[in-house]
Amino acid sequence: MKNLYRRYRPVKLEDVVGQPQVTEPLAKSLELKKIGHAYLFIGPRGTGKTSVARIFAHEVNGFNYELEDDYVDIIEIDGASNRGIDNIRELREKAAIAPTSGKYKIYIIDEVHMLTKEAFNALLKTLEEPPAHVIFIMATTDAYKVPVTITSRAQTYTFKLADSKTMFGHLRTIADQEKIKIADEALNIIVKRGGGSFRDSLSLLDQISTLSDQEITKELVISVMGLPEGEKIAELLTEYTTGNIAKIATLLKDLLSNGIKPETLAEEMISTIIAEPKPNLLTLLARLPEVKAPFAEAKLLVALACSPSVTSGAHVPEQSDRKMSSEKDVVTTPSTNKNTTAAPSADFDWNTFTSKVQSMNDAVYSQLVKTSHELLGGVLHIYPERKIVKTILSRDNNKRLLSEAAGGNTKITIHEFGETPSQVPKDDVLDKISGIMGGEVRNDGGGNPFEE
Known part of the structure; x- marks a missing residue:
């Protein structure tokens, strides 16, 4: 018996659900008999790109479309396994041959972004001067990987995820x-x-x-x-905002021991935060997409434990620090999030700082947004996420530019790659959780990270 998604695959444009921005213009072009020589269907997987390509190919030729039919004038090619220049050269040679039973010979190239550079160049020659009887329908989930020379010669239709x-x-x-x-x-x-x-x-x-x-x-x-209950996700997020490491560790241990995957937990938390975003959860939102193999358990552990409000094992500024800056002056956020209010002090504002850097030098700005930061005692500490970012920002002319953008009153320290903000001492957090759980926190990518 066929699977549901195969049994209910549409066979006519009017049967396609949720993509009127694609099906209506295509239907109109069929009605007016205005057919292009190349089409590019882009969008996430499972949204109907290949199904619509097949339907359109059959309707252009006037063929009766049944899911299992096979017409020699409709050729489907998997771009992932036929990605070389020799494959496209063979396609070009066969494309020159007139269609057998239909008006057009139609090539459907799925995952076209997988073609090599040389293959794209060979395909481009055919798209520039296509035989009158040939139509190309290309589909891709990664439109940005398709050269602009190809996209500019095709009618592009965007498929969307269904609401x-x-x-x-x-x-x-x-x-x-x-x-x-x-x-x-x-x-x-x-x-x-x-x-x-x-x-x-x-x-x-x-x-x-x-x-x-x-x-x-x-x-x-x-x-x-194997899904966590909504109440458990809400509880995890609440404990994250309060920084209660002991409670976070207990909740994670229970959820993971019940067979719930760390990736699933991360997905559920992402959905919950996006549905009702709060400023104190945006740092966590930036970390959760990284929760995947290898070391998925360890990544989830660190993401939840490194809360800006950690109440167990957090860095507590000395009294001398407090005289120089208030609690509100000490803020750690990922700088990639422009909506997050960072380092709110009377003399310094991160968003204003980054905007000024962008106006002065866009290349330096593109590296600056790949950092985390914190302001302590009038010193702006910048933590690069990659070694090359550290190298670029540490150049004398770039350091002078950053200092000028900061107004000259804020000292800037660019840390080595791998260092973390003092308010998020990852090693200390892991040690603290290990002590709470009574065992060593594993980070080898196998099993439950809370197991002894």
Whole structure:
């Protein structure tokens, strides 16, 4: 039996769900018989690029489209496995041959961004002077990797991830037709986990449909998919903002020991923060996308433990420091987030500083945004995220530019790559958590980082 996403793949443009910005112009071009020689479909995976390409190819030639049909005038090519110049040369030679049964010979090149530079150059020659009977439909998830010389010679259509309402309605219709008994709350979880991808969402529904002959509940879906409860995610975020390392460690240990993957926890926290962003969570939001193999557990641990408000094992300024700067003067944020208010003092503002650097030298600014920073006692400490950033910013002329942008009253210290802000002592945090858990925190990428 076919999977749901294959069974419910559209066979006509009007059957395509959630992409009117693509299907309506294509339908109009068919109606007016104004067909281009090259099309570029861009967008995330699972949004229907290949399906629409196939439908359009069949309708241009007047072929009846069935999912398993095979017409010699419609040629599908996988750009990932046919990416060399020899493959494109062969394509060009065959493209010169007239179509067999249709008006056009249509090449659908999936993942076109995978072609080599030489292959793109060979394809470009055909796009510049295409045979009248040839149409190219190229699809990609990474449009920025396609040379502008190619995109400029193609009609570009952008596919979007489906919004929650559209996806829910689509899945509910299919579930009812398939007689899948599933509660709305459970279906909403599938919508959320599908991330707007029709293929991913239908694959999840297919998987979930086998769980029970009775109504599939929210609790059953959460259990089977290994998802954390929303209350646990909210609790983790609350403890992060308060900096309670002991509580963070306990919560993580419980969640990971129940089989929930660190990547899943990170995804859930990202979704929660984006749905209701708060300034004190933006630093965490910047770290969470890095929670992936290798060392996913360790990365999640550090992301949550390195809170700006750590109450256990945090750096506490000496009394002499406090005389020079108030608590509000000491702020650590990733400088890439322009919406975060950084280092709010009477004499210095990070956003104003970076804007001035950008106006003076855009190249220096492009390196400055790859740093973290903190202001302590009138000294601006800059922590490069890469060695090359340290090298560039430390050049005499660039240091003078930074000093001038800071107004001349703020001393600037550029730290070595690998150093961390004093308020986020990572090694100390890990040692503290290790002590709380009564064992060594593992960072070898295998197993639970809280295991002894």
